[in-house]
Amino acid sequence: MSAADTSVVVVPGWRDSGEGHWQTLWTARLPSAIRVVQDDWITPTRSAWVRTLESTILGAPHPVVLVAHSLGCIAASHIGPEAAARVRGALFVAPADPERRAALSDFAPVPYGRLPYRSILVASSNDPFCPVRLAGAYARSWGSEFVRLQDAGHINIDSGHGEWPLGWALLQSLVEEQAAAPAEPLRSAA
Numbered sequence: 021m022s023a024a025d026t027s028v029v030v031v032p033g034w035r036d037s038g039e040g041h042w043q044t045l046w047t048a049r050l051p052s053a054i055r056v057v058q059d060d061w062i063t064p065t066r067s068a069w070v071r072t073l074e075s076t077i078l079g080a081p082h083p084v085v086l087v088a089h090s091l092g093c094i095a096a097s098h099i100g101p102e103a104a105a106r107v108r109g110a111l112f113v114a115p116a117d118p119e120r121r122a123a124l125s126d127f128a129p130v131p132y133g134r135l136p137y138r139s140i141l142v143a144s145s146n147d148p149f150c151p152v153r154l155a156g157a158y159a160r161s162w163g164s165e166f167v168r169l170q171d172a173g174h175i176n177i178d179s180g181h182g183e184w185p186l187g188w189a190l191l192q193s194l195v196e197e198q199a200a201a202p203a204e205p206l207r208s209a210a
Contacts, residue, residue: 026108026198027080028191030055031073033090033116034064034124040177042184043089046191054080056092066126069095074103085194086110090149090174094118094127097135097162108201109194110139113187114175115158117150132161138197139164140190144172144179 030037030047032055037043047053056076058069073095077084084107088096093115099107118127141164143155152168159166167190173179175187 024052025082026052026195027082027084028053028195029073029076029080029084029086031086031088031092031096032056032058032061033088033092033114034061036061037089038177040182041089042176042181042187043087045183046087046188052082063123064091064126066095066098069127070098070100074099077103077106080106083108083198085191085198087113087191089113089176091116091118091124091127093141093158094124094130097131097158098127101136104136107137108198109137110135110164111187111191111194112139112141112158112162112164114143114147115141115150115155117154120149130158132157134161134163138194140167140194141165142167142169142175142187142190144169144175146171147174149174 028050030043030053032043047055054076056073058072086096086107093112096110116124118124139162141155141159143152145152156166175181
């Protein structure tokens with residue numbers, strides 16, 4: 021599998037990732053990127069968000085590397101085994117704590133099981149939406165490599181993360197690793 025044979029699925033969080041957000045900028049830079057578009061960005065429900073994400077993963081033309089932010093990380097942790105089998109790697113950035121905000125409570129409890137693919141979880145020491153200790157607990161339970169940033173906020177445009185070169189490098193490492201891996205037959209989405 022080459023980098024051209026990888027579908028990067030961008031999974032925004034609550035209220036979407038707007039203009040200038042690194043997810044939006046990366047989607048424009050990556051010709052193979054597929055951005056998940058939810059029907060309701062303001063009052064999310066787990067069943068609808070996970071169904072849309074699974075449909076996007078299963079419809080991708082190549083094996084998938086996920087790039088999730090905030091509530092998108094939590095939605096990705098809820099996908100079923102058929103969609104998870106198409107995922108080859110994931111970059112989880114600034115996961116949300118759905119128990120801290122009533123609008124996100126439908127996503128609780130967060131699954132605490134090892135994910136069947138390589139993942140990197142990036143969190144900040146001062147994220148207002150998820151304590152770094154909880155993000156570390158997600159990383160341990162999911163089997164993710166944990167990257168802790170000092171005072172990086174929610175790792176979004178509001179905290180000064182536009183292009184975000186470190187994140188781009190982490191994504192490239194996941195995509196290149198998948199490109200170097202031997203091709204595995206994909207199960208049909210039908």
